[in-house]
Amino acid sequence: MPVLDTIAAFTDDLVAIRRDLHANPEIGFEEVRTSRIVADRLAAWNIDVHENIGGTGVVGILEGTRGPGRRIGLRADMDALPIEETTNLPFRSRKPGTMHACGHDGHTTMLLGAARHLAMNRDFAGTAVFVFQPAEEGLGGARAMLADRLFERFPCDEIYGLHNSPYLEPGQVSVFPGEAMAGSDFFDIRITGAGSHGAMPQVGRDPIVAATALVSALQTIVSRNTHPLQAAVLSVTQIHAGAAYNVIPEEATLAGTVRFFAPEVGTLVQTRMREICEGIGRSFGCEVEIAFRSIFDVLVNGESEAGHLAEAARSIVGDANVLTDPRPMMGSEDFADMLRAVPGSYCWIGHSGTVPLHNPAFVLGEEILPVGASVLAKVVENRLAA
Numbered sequence: 496m497p498v499l500d501t502i503a504a505f506t507d508d509l510v511a512i513r514r515d516l517h518a519n520p521e522i523g524f525e526e527v528r529t530s531r532i533v534a535d536r537l538a539a540w541n542i543d544v545h546e547n548i549g550g551t552g553v554v555g556i557l558e559g560t561r562g563p564g565r566r567i568g569l570r571a572d573m574d575a576l577p578i579e580e581t582t583n584l585p586f587r588s589r590k591p592g593t594m595h596a597c598g599h600d601g602h603t604t605m606l607l608g609a610a611r612h613l614a615m616n617r618d619f620a621g622t623a624v625f626v627f628q629p630a631e632e633g634l635g636g637a638r639a640m641l642a643d644r645l646f647e648r649f650p651c652d653e654i655y656g657l658h659n660s661p662y663l664e665p666g667q668v669s670v671f672p673g674e675a676m677a678g679s680d681f682f683d684i685r686i687t688g689a690g691s692h693g694a695m696p697q698v699g700r701d702p703i704v705a706a707t708a709l710v711s712a713l714q715t716i717v718s719r720n721t722h723p724l725q726a727a728v729l730s731v732t733q734i735h736a737g738a739a740y741n742v743i744p745e746e747a748t749l750a751g752t753v754r755f756f757a758p759e760v761g762t763l764v765q766t767r768m769r770e771i772c773e774g775i776g777r778s779f780g781c782e783v784e785i786a787f788r789s790i791f792d793v794l795v796n797g798e799s800e801a802g803h804l805a806e807a808a809r810s811i812v813g814d815a816n817v818l819t820d821p822r823p824m825m826g827s828e829d830f831a832d833m834l835r836a837v838p839g840s841y842c843w844i845g846h847s848g849t850v851p852l853h854n855p856a857f858v859l860g861e862e863i864l865p866v867g868a869s870v871l872a873k874v875v876e877n878r879l880a881a
Contacts, residue, residue, distance in 0.1 A: 498811060498865040499872060501612045509608050509864040512536075514586040516600035517859075520575030520593045523630030524639075526551040529573045529603065533627050536607055540614035542625070545649070549640030554649050555625035557613055559879055564621025567878045568654030568837065569871050570830060571606035572599045572631035581855040596857045598659040601864060603627060605657070608868025609875070619879035624649050626833075633681065633790050637829035646836055653797075654839035655804055655874050656830045657867055659859055661852065663845025666866060668808040669818040670842035672801040676794035677726070677754040678761060679827035680787050684709070684772060688781040690745040702747035703736050705779035709749065710734070712775060716767045721760055728754040728825050729764060754825045756793055791827035792835060800840035807874035808842065811866060826852075844870065 502509075512532070521529050530551045537544045543556040551573075580587050580594040588594045595601075610625045626645070630636030663669060686706050691699025710731050721727045729751070736747035753768075755761040765787055776783035801819075808817045830841055844867050846860030 498869040499612055501615055502608050502865045502868050502872065505608070505611065506865045509604050509868065510861050512607060513600050513604040513861065513864060516603060517595050518586045518589050520588050520590055520595045520600070522577060522593060523574040523632055523634035523636060524550045526573045526629050530627070530629070533573070533603065533607065537610060537625065540611055542610060542614055548645060549629065549636060549643040551629040552636070552640050553627040554645070555610055556649065557610065557617070557623040557625070559619035559621050559623075560617045561620035564619070564879055565652045566622040566624055566650055567875045568624040568626055568651035568839070569606055569609060569875065570626040570628055570654055570656040570833060571602040572628050572636070573603050574599055574630050574632055574634070574636065576632055576853060578853070578855050582858055584858070594855065596854060597632065597852050598857070598859045599631065601659055601859045601867070602657065604864055605867035606871060608864065609871035612868065612872045613875060619876060621879040623875045623879070624651050626654070631829050635790070635829065637832040641832060641836060651837045653800055653803070653878065654833055654837045655800070655871065656839070656841045657870065658828065658841070658843050659863055659867070660843040660845050661848040661850060661857070663843060665845050665847045665860060665862060666812045667816045667818060667845040668812055668842050668870065669822060670796070670801050670805045670808065670840060671819050671821045672796050672798040673821060674756050674793055674823055675796050675841060676823065676828045676831065677728070677756055677791075677825045678758070678793040678831070679791040680753045680761060680765070681790050682751055682753065682768065682788075683786050684749040685784045686747045686749070686781050688745060688779070691743045693741040693743055696743055699743045700780040701743050702781055703744065705775055705781045705783070706734060706736060706747040706749055708779065709772065709775045709783070712771050713768060716764055716771070720767050721763060725757055725760050726755070726823075726825065727760050727764060754827060756823065791829050792831040794828050794831035794841060795834060796840040797834070797838040800838050803878060804840040804842050804874055807877055808870050810873055811869045842870070
């Protein structure tokens with residue numbers, strides 16, 4: 496792969512940075528050490544640094560030597576997940592119950608690599624804006640940065656981001672215009688019954704039985720209420736109840752996520768979930784409460800911006816490895832919020848890892864580091880060509 500020569504020369508440094516970040520993961524809004532490393536590196540390369548944006552976010556500003564021009568943003572996420580790592584890598588997480596299981600350590604490293612290259616090659620007209628975002632994993636980091644007036648303080652004409660992908664072949668890049676990643680709501684359900692002795696269920700109202708019936712009933716929404724050609728996912732991912740073998744508990748709680756590409760589908764799913772919860776409550780003599788939280792918008796790539804990102808990728812990985820056919824993903828990404836404010840595009844880059852994202856055995860193929868850094872740097876160079 497013809498990665499940029501400058502980046503190829505310091506690839507060992509990128510690997511070292513990524514391994515250090517991997518061994519010291521921090522969850523959303525707690526990325527204090529990570530932000531310090533980012534800020535110190537940017538400052539060492541004579542990039543103007545702004546810290547504590549939206550909490551633990553960092554923004555770097557780099558002016559080209561050719562005078563004013565467009566302002567092109569590049570964004571990477573920095574947070575880890577509350578997962579116990581099982582890889583046994585020599586640089587595995589040192590923090591129990593916390594792991595970079597989504598590769599954000601790699602994304603941060605790739606953006607640092609792009610920033611370093613551009614700082615060494617400032618022969619462009621305009622400004623590069625490097626956005627290091629906290630708390631992408633469902634905690635609202637993008638919205639926090641936007642609420643902190645990210646684009647008013649650091650205007651961007653366009654913004655670009657990327658994600659690693661163990662689902663593509665190494666070196667492949669997928670980028671296409673339009674709806675690319677799903678919107679997402681999180682939900683919490685509380686079922687309140689009446690506790691009793693486990694040997695005398697007739698004198699209680701069992702919230703566990705109601706909960707199991709509710710899980711099954713909710714699955715009919717996608718199969719029987721949404722249009723077959725409009726994608727939706729409803730997943731119950733948590734169920735909690737009880738603490739003893741011989742006690743029917745007073746309460747059970749459920750939680751999970753809904754994914755969709757069309758807002759009206761998200762509205763339909765919420766309406767049916769409320770109706771089913773009410774019906775299950777009546778059927779089992781329990782009180783059922785449900786609450787929703789909008790977490791991610793639908794990620795929509797701009798048509799021209801997707802083309803610019805594809806052009807940059809082709810110069811690094813070759814025409815045959817850039818996939819521009821639409822392949823929307825039901826996963827969600829809060830870069831979508833930034834794309835609602837500023838035109839831009841997002842891409843996925845394949846690597847040699849084969850374990851799925853968010854898995855405790857996930858391993859990022861490190862050959863992706865100079866590739867991703869080169870793609871990000873190249874889109875800035877192309878868009879700010881004098």
